[in-house]
Amino acid sequence: MRLFGRLALSTGLLVCLAMPAQALEKQLTVVTSYPKDLTTTFKKAFEQLHPDVKVEMLKKKTTAGVKYIQETASNNSSDLFWASAPDAFEVLKEDGLLQKYEVKATGIPEVIGSYPINDPDGFYKGFAGSGYGIMWNTRYLKAKNIPAPREWEDLAKPVYHGHTGMSAPSRSGTTHLTVETILQGEGWDKGWKLLKEIGGNFHTVTERSFGVPDGVNSGQFGVGIVIDFFGLSSQASGFPVEFVYPTVTTLVPANIAIVNKAPHPEAAAAFIEFLLSEEGQKILLDPKIRRLPVRPEIYAQAPKDFPNPFLDKSIGAKVKFDVVKSKNRYNLVNSLFDVMVTYRLDDLRKATKAVQDAEKAMAGKNNAEAAKMIAEAKALIAALPVDEARSFDKDFAAIFKKKRKKATDKVTGRQAEVEQQWDSMVKSNYAEAAKLARKAQSLL
Amino acid sequence: MPRIRTSYLVASSLAFFLLVFLVIPVGKVIYVAFQDSSTGALTLINFVDFFKTSLFRESFINSLYVAGMSVLFASIIAMPLAYFTTRFNFGGSIIIQTLGIVPLIMPPFVGAVAMQLLFGSNGSVNLLLDKWFGLNIPFMEGLNGVILVESIHYFPFILINLSAALNNIDRSMEEAAQNLGSTGMRLFRRIVLPLAMPGYLAGASLVFLKAFDDLGTPLLLNVNNMLATQAYLRISSIGISDPMGYVISVILVIFSLFSLWVSMLASRGKDYSGGGKGSSGLLKRDMRGWEKAGAYCLIIFLLVLVLSPHISLLLLSFGTIWSYSVLPDAFTTAHYVEVFSTTREYITNTLLYAGIAASFDVAIGVAISYVVLRTGVIGRRWLDYVATGALAVPGVVLGIGYLRTFNDFNVPFIGKPLASWWVIIVIALTIRRLPYALRACTAALHQVSITLEEAAENLGAGKTATVRKIIVPLMAGGIVAGFVTSFATATVELSATLMLVTAESDAPLAYGIYVFMQSAAGRGPGAALGLIAVVVVALGSYLAHHFIERNKRLQVNSTGQ
Amino acid sequence: MSLAIKVKPVRLKIEDVHISFGKTKVLQGIDLDIEPGEFFAFLGPSGSGKSTLLRAIAGFGPEPQGRILIDGIDILSLPPWKRDVGMVFQNYALWPHLTVQKNVAFGLEERSVPKKESKDRVLEALDMVGLTHLAGRHPSQLSGGQQQRVALARTIVIRPRLLLLDEPLSNLDANLRVQMRTDILKLQRKLGLTTIFVTHDQEEANTISDRMAVLDKGIIQQIGSPMELYDNPANPFVAHFLGTTNMIEGEVITKENKPVLRAGQDVELPLHMKVTGSRGAIVFRPQSVKVNPEEQDSASMCIRGTVKSREFLGATVRYGVQIGDVTVLADEAHQRGKRIYDELEQVRLVIPQKQIIFIPEA
Structure with missing residues (x-):
């Protein structure tokens, strides 16, 4: 703990020293798939720190964002790509559309859960983690007299037939990670068997990942397999829903990378440093944002029942996630x-x-x-x-x-x-x- | 001859526009459909794969079935509305004609949520049915759900075009039929409907094409086994090399053109233009008491049916939490406050973009229909085919195509690529909504008697002056109808726009809705923004109808001294 | 500047004009020379090509081969709006979205005539057709006759070089038609405009035109003044088309060194005029036939027959008399107390030789 503290302090100092020395560009364009709550908060905080820089948050679905950066590469105007799905970054990396960046901030561990936080090749950086879990509509379950699920296996039970929903892994990189985690954890054959048993109960396979919380919130179906912040932010918005991490949860990182030939590389670097700094990481605890910080010391400031993957090994740690296998x-x-x-x-x-x-x-x-x-x-x-x-x-x-x-x-x-x-x-x-x-x- | 040179000039500039902003960008994206994925050589093997794949064959049949049934149900909804409002002295005809447009404006995402909350398996209607009768009707499940939504969503195409056509029928035709002893439904079926056929076919072919190519509805119902969804899902997945998405796009375009061609064959030789004596429009009469009651009941029923998604949207935008209940838990105006305080520019941008795009659309629509119907330019039909083909091009494909084609083209004086200038959004909207305006203009021009143009030319008006002073005013009804449709649908277009927005300050309303609808808390503000779009468009089309009606009254009723 | 100031009338020449719609030949080898200031009619049944010819002069329809010259200058290369040829359409083609005033002012606007002058000319034109009081109305509020007058006013207001009228009277009732006919003629004389009038009604053509061309099957059958054509039809078509006529066809044989027309079994009629060819027809008008005249000169043809039908037409009684296989119509002027022949009565028909013309078979 003390070590962490010292590291954090020195990082903070480094950041503070580095900032005024660089004259940042006046602009920063971020292509992101994140919701307004998250982007606006970070934009405000960053602009406060660097009043000269105007941040443009360009919100696009992950797929659209990738296509956008690919198609505009010859005349690039984007600085940062900021999204969850690591596969999106992989695609951009393979196309040579990302720029390597050496993070100055220190004190960030190698893995969160069992998932490596940063790209081993140094192109994209994890700044937060999210866990997958199950959310359900309490009114729905009560009306239909269905028990609340706790574990993945529960969802294979007949009582949930026609009441669950999930998005397709081909549509959502984070869902893909969940599927892959189950396949690696349970083994190929057993994993698929479980997935199909769960799938046989589906009411719907949604086309976008937000379709799942949307459906559960409306009561269109009762139970959904979702990323934690979808469930928890729905609850925070007042919907009659609850969320639970199953014992074996999967953890997925959220990433950021500098786009190759970024027109404002200095500002882009400053944004990444801010995101990984203690100040930036703290923002993640905001209930409207609610992601798991990659700096272990931040959890000390978190609310009581906030999960801590660095301490609680049940979160995403049961499976040793093999990134190369997954990628191939x-x-x-x-x-x-x-x-x-x-x-x-x-x-x-x-x-x-x-x-x-x-x-x-x-x-x-x-x-x-x-x-x-x-x-x-x-x-x-x-x-x-x-x-x-x-x-x-x-x-x-x-x-x-x-x-x-x-x-x-x-x-x-x-x-x-x-x-x-x-x-x-x-x-x-x-x-x-x-x-x-x-x-x-x-x-x- | 100079007249031929001018028409070729117009035709070739239209062709150039379509080439640069439709054919080339789309071609740049979908050429992979013709490429062997392992060697890169030109091949048709992908199309062989398409027909060999049972999933695609099923999808094709499903799409065809949905399109056909949607036309049927849309006609059932649209015909009474069109007939009653044009045939009888009927209070609130303008309101019906206006409200009839509203279903076309289904804001992305929120529209889907609203529909589910109302008609979904646990929506208000089913909750009530369950409570009262223990029933659950799967309105929104599977292909039948798609048909229901498509019919409600797109019947205005028939309503608008059919009403315009009915208003143009020479009154004496109807009188002649009455004179020969034909009345009521028989008269409608044997005389009125055939005479209005060009208009009806214009509308019906749009409904067919739209239902066949539509992506939003099956996506919202999570029906995957249709062609448009298959194309979309395959195109918009990250890092997939499968060319099938593009193959399906090509097939969608080809089939759309084919069905357009069939509808053209069907309407060939049915050019029933009125003489120009001005005695157009059906004979309007008053209804008897019970008739009136019956008509009102029918119309109110239909309006409630087709407007239900918007009623639900209204509740959603004022509701606090609405989850597994008949109505929201409580009501609030907070969502509107949030929208107005944070996102006003989305609304102004949308009005600007959709307004410019729809104006371009009717201008191009008039030009193309004129070239096709009134000149002898070789290959003129292709202008029509290509422009209409835009209907079948998925918005994502167009968006990617624009980025690919125009990113390296820097606009003079602006100093940035055309692809990231807001004008590109307007162009995308123009191309995407051109088919609507084009169909309306073609139907309208069909009904303008050619001697009226000849008279103008004879008195010294060149082609341009004739178009401006005679043709355009006489096509006014059709042009306004085309404008309203293009405008209304452009305000809520998302797929191409989302790809092309490069700065939040340039973003239209649909983008705003998308941003809101990414988080649970954004549902209310998203619905509020959606409803604002609906109200704005409804107001616009009300004014447009008002304008047409006033013009018509001027022509008919201005009392001579 | 007044409309009534005569512009110098133009001469219209049509030289060897051919027009086809696709593969269908609609007009063939049309040659015409219309004098300056002449009121000329194209007369023919529907489908004869008369409207197509008129529209070709105005610049509409498929492009003709040949030449159409106004005062010696070929106008075929000019678009319709540069020809200065005023046309009144059969259905009037009034623009429903414009008032009468604006309909009439249209051509002047296109010619950029100053507002003030335009206003005066429109008023004058409307005055000429007697419609000044309806200037503010829309076409749908006018009667057929009024619409017709507006169409006329709209055309003459631009002072065209030629006035083309495409069956302008066909949509009017009989009385109005007669009225409009004289009005149009008066107007034409006043303006001194070279005018072409298309009609299928021979009475209309007769009464109104200086000369006319009879068209059938895309070919001009005959050109001449109404009376010339009536009296000397060049062929059976013209004879029939211009009023009721008797025509007896047959073989020309020589009997006792004199030509005789043998029509059917027992009818042989001596021909007293110059005869060519071996077949032909004699043509004479019903009013030239006298029934049982008291006296008869040697230069008359005399035939016997049986009364088959009888029609009282007011001024005349028309008898249908059976002669062999043919029926001859005879119009007898009617007066009170005049004897009426009964059906099946035997009568003697006498036709003065100079009223009979012989048309050899083509």
Whole structure:
């Protein structure tokens, strides 16, 4: 603790000394996916510290932000890219659109939970963490007489059928991290089985990550898998919702990076330093913002029940997250999820419902034939078109990569072709599973 | 001949505009649809993949089904409204015509939330149904939900165009039919409707195209198995190399053009322009007591139905917390205070952008319809096809295309790239909403008798003067209709705008709504901002209708001395 | 400056004009020479191409081949708005969004005539057609006749070099038509405008025009003054089109060194005029036929027949007399107490030879 304190103090001093020496540019353009509450607060605080700099917060969906920076690269006018999803930064990094930056501030650990805070290559920096969890609408659950969930496994129970929602990992980088964490934690086959059991209960797979808290807030569906600040800020805004971290939660960092050829590099650097400084980190505790700071000492000032990933090892620490693995099969996992869950949600739901009904009918009875059929049906639902080894096969994953590195790189197979094969397998499996389960039920 | 040279000049400048701001930017993005993803060579293999993929085939059929059914239901809503307001002396015709526009303005995100709160599986209606009858009707689930929302959302296209056409029918046609013993529905079906066919087809084809290409509605209902959503989801995911999104975009464009072409074939030779004796418009008559009551009931029912999303939006904007309940917990004006104190410039920007864009749209719409219908320029139909094709281009694609094409083009005197100048937003809106204005203008020009133009030319008016003094005033109804549609829909356009906003001070209202709707606390202010958009547009279209009606009265009623 | 000040009338020449709509030939080999100040009519049935020809002069429709010259200058390369050729449209084409006053002022505005002068000229033009009191109205508030007058005023106010009238009277009732006809003629004479008038009504053409061209199937059948054409039709079409006529077709044979027309089985009519060709027809008007005249000179043709029909027309009684296979119409002037022949009565028809013309078969 003392060490931390001293570090923080010296950082503060360094920052203070460094600031007046540099004449910052008059402007700073930040492309960000963060909500108004967060951006405005930081903008005000930063402008107070540097009255000469005018900060322009350009709010774009993460995907739009990435495309924006890619397309305007030849005549770049953006200084910083500020968003959660590490994959967005990875894409920009691969395209050579980010600039390396050596953070001057010290005292920031290497990992938060089990996730590395900074890009090992030095292009983007983590400034906060967020945990995934479950939020629910209390009125909804009460009206429908559904118990509040506590763990991921709860969401696979029949009682939640048609009452849950989640956004697709292909639409939200943070959701992707959650999926990947489950896959790494539970193992490829078991992980997908759990995901499909949860998915079979979905009311909806939303197109954007905010669609989940939005749906729960309205009462469109009762339970959602969301990032913590969505749940907690909804609660703070007065909605009848509650949020809980399951025992095994996943932790995702939030990042910032300087855009290559930024027109105002000095101001950009100053903003990053401010963000990582004690003062900047403190802002994260604001209930409207509410993210987990990357400076451990800040937690001392946090409200009582604020989770501290540096102390509480259950938050995101159970799984040793392998970034390289995740990165290599990134698009493959997304595509697989879409084919198996998002696009075939109706079929998956029907099959799951049939199995749940059969199991309910089965309760307390003993019918080996029916039990076998149900087991078969469950196996069919869980069956995967791709095994774990294949998911790490670089050549195979390349089909889903953004672009060929060189014209000579040979890729065999096209994504559409592969997806069609998966789709026909998944579709017939689900149909077959539903049929088997119904048959089993008729036997009971 | 000079007249030919001028028309070629006009046609080629239109072609140039479309080429630079539509074809090239979009082409730059979707060329990957024709590229082998592993070798980069030109290929059609991706299209083969499309048709081989069962998900896409299903999506295609779903989109087709939704579009067809939407036209049907939209017609059922629009026809009585159009007929009653043009056929009878009916109190509040202007109000009906105005309120009829409002459903077109569905602000992004908040519109979706409002619809769910009302019609969703746990929305107000279902909560009440459940309480009273133990029923739950899945209004908003699956394809049927999409059809419901599309019909409510887009029926104004039919209403506007059909009303304009009905107002242009020569009264004697109707009288002749009555004289031969035809009345009531029979008269409507056999005489009035066929005569108004060009207008109806213009509207119906828009509804069909829109429902076929629409992205917002299926997204809000999380229906993924439709073409537009498939395209969008594949284009807007980060780091995906899959060209299928662009393949689908190409297919959407081609199919849209195909259905446009079919509707043109259907309306060919149905040019029923009135003589110019001014005896246009249906014979208006008073209704008998019970007729009036019935008509009012029907109209009120329809209006409540189509305006329900906005009623819900109104509640949302004044409500504190609205969650799993029939009505919000309490009411407040705080959201409006917040909007007015922080985001006033969004509103002024929107008025400016949408106003300029809609003006360009009707100007270009008049020009294109004139070139197509009144000149012999070779390839003139392509102007129409290309401009209408914009309907099927996803906004994201256009936005990316603009960034890619104009980022390196520095505007003289301004000193920054065209892609980051606010004018690019206006251009994007112009292109995106051009099809609406174009269809309205084409239908209007169809109904202007060509001898009226010849008379002007004969008296010494050149083509330009004829267009300005004769054609444009006579097309006024259609032009205003086109302006209102383009304006109304431009105020709430998001997808291309979000890509092109480079400074908050330049941002339009839709961007503001997006920013609010990113956080739970922003729902109320977002709804307030959305409602402001609705009110502004409704007011604008009310004034426009008022203007048309006044003009019409001037033409007909000014008493001679 | 008054409208009534005669502008120098122009001469219109049309030389070998051909017009086709796509592959359909609408007009072929049209040659015309219209004198300055002449009131000229294009007469023909619908589809004869008369309106197309008129519109071509104004610069509308498909581009013609050939030449159209005003005072020797080819106007075909000019767009409609540079031709200075005033046209009154069949449906009047009044702009519904403009008042009468503004409709009439339109052409002057296009010519940038100063406001003051424009106002005077509009008033004068309206005065000429007697509509000054309706200047503030919109076209939809006018009767057909009034609309017609506005259309006329709108055209003459620009002092066109030529006045083109496209069936201007066809939408009016009979009385109004007669009235307008004289009004138009008076106006034309006053203005001294070279005028072309398109009509399908021969009576209209007869009464109003100095000369006319009869068109059929895109070809000019005959040109001449109304009376010339009536008396000497160049072909059966012209004969029929210009009023009721008797025409007996047949083979020309020579009997006793004299030409005789054999029409049908037993009808043989001696021909007293110059005859060419082996087939042809004789043509004569019903009013030239006398029924059972008391006296008859040697230069008359005499035929016997049976009364088949009888129509009382007021001034005349029209008999249809069957002669062999053909029916000959005879108009007898009616007077009180004059004897009326009954149906099936045998009568003797006498036609003075100079009233008969022979048209050889083309």
